[in-house]
Amino acid sequence: MAAEAHAQMFTKVKTGKGFIAALDQSGGSTPKALRLYGVEESQWSSDDEMFSLVHQMRTRIVTSPAFDGDRILGAILFEDTLDRDIDGVPSAQFLWQKKQVVPFLKVDKGLADEDNGVQVMKPIPNLDGLLGKARQQGVFGTKMRSVIKEANADGIHSVVQQQFEVGKQIIAAGLVPIIEPEVDIHCPDKADAEALLKQAILAELDKLDAEQKVMLKLTLPEVDNYYRDCIEHPNVVRVVALSGGYSREQANEKLFANNDMIASFSRALTEGLSASQSDDEFNQTLDQSIASIFQASCS
Structure with missing residues (x-):
């Protein structure tokens, strides 16, 4: 993709009014x-x-x-x-x-079986090849989803760590990753899960270099404006909400x-x-x- 088009897309996503349509239902x-x-x-x-x-x-x-x-x-x-x-x-x-x-582009290959109250992503074989194809076709960014079903600190840490690890690979390929650690809306301790999630996300964001930019796709929280810290973080392009x-x-x-x-x-x-x-x-x-x-x- 031409640098000029990428810059135009970045500005639109960062500052534009509107929303992102999720048309990525998979198999x-x-x-x-x-x-x-x-x-x-x-x-x-x-x-x-x-x-x-x-x-x-x-x-x-x-x-x-x-x-x-x-x-x-x-x-x-x-x-x-x-x-x-x-x-x-x-x-x-x-x-x-x-x-x-x-x-x-949705790049994940679905969810692994539940463990520690979460479902991490399955391995993504040949991700670099997919990212190369995406860039060639003018794609700006990617999306990948994990699911949190319980307020389990170890499980939530594993979800966020995996998301950011793959996210850095996506950034290195010249794309902007949407990191999506979804908290199931039926999670019995949803507010507690969101507290653990925000803490884990902010810790990973603080480890990024200044030029490493990500987006976050999060479940609408129990406490209004709970993700304000994430929205204002310098490494975050935009925080989007899933309907879940x-x-x-x-x-x-x-x-x-x-x-x-x-x-x-x-x-x-x-x-x-x-x-x-x-x-x-x-x-x-x-x-x-x-x-x-x-x-x-x-x-």
Whole structure:
């Protein structure tokens, strides 16, 4: 990617008004995403057919007039989407060139089995190769997710340590990592888990060199503005919030209460969209969804 384009994307993500659309449902979450969109499993007979159907859904979202760079700062893609075109243009390039939306790529390969109350990421084979491909296609940053289910100090430390270790590899490849240690919204001691998480994140941030920049994607916290220290840290480009299973209304309400956090919603963004809608109905529903998430992200 040209240095000029990277600088423009950095400025947009750092200072722009809006939110990041998470369009990165992968193999495990795709059937559910399609089912919510009104496409049943009987409508495909192979993974390739399934991914083609979800690409049609994503293409409909991204090409909608409601989906624009005035309200959407960036979009997170799944690797399969990166390898496909939108209106004859490679997906990541379409986002930036046609919509002025900054492209990100999900790079993790899913979650390991739960241990110490958390799920760390599975190993990511040939990450350097994937990062090289992403840069070549004009991708700005990456996203990778772990999950915290209990306030277990050892478990949370292992999640954060792994995230930052891989994050430094991503930075070295010239991309900006979104570090996502999700706290499960059903965690029985969620506030305690968030206290341990913030402490671990700040410790890792303080070890970074001045030029090593990261983004954070965090569950909306129990205490309003709890991640203010992270938002203001010099190594943090932006802190974004995941909806984590909350409805769009709940997620927006919580986001309003957390100033300078912006949304990076997946299910809450696509809530109400259906394959059976006419284009007018689809675009109107998407526009209302984007408008409400944009407003909550500007608090």
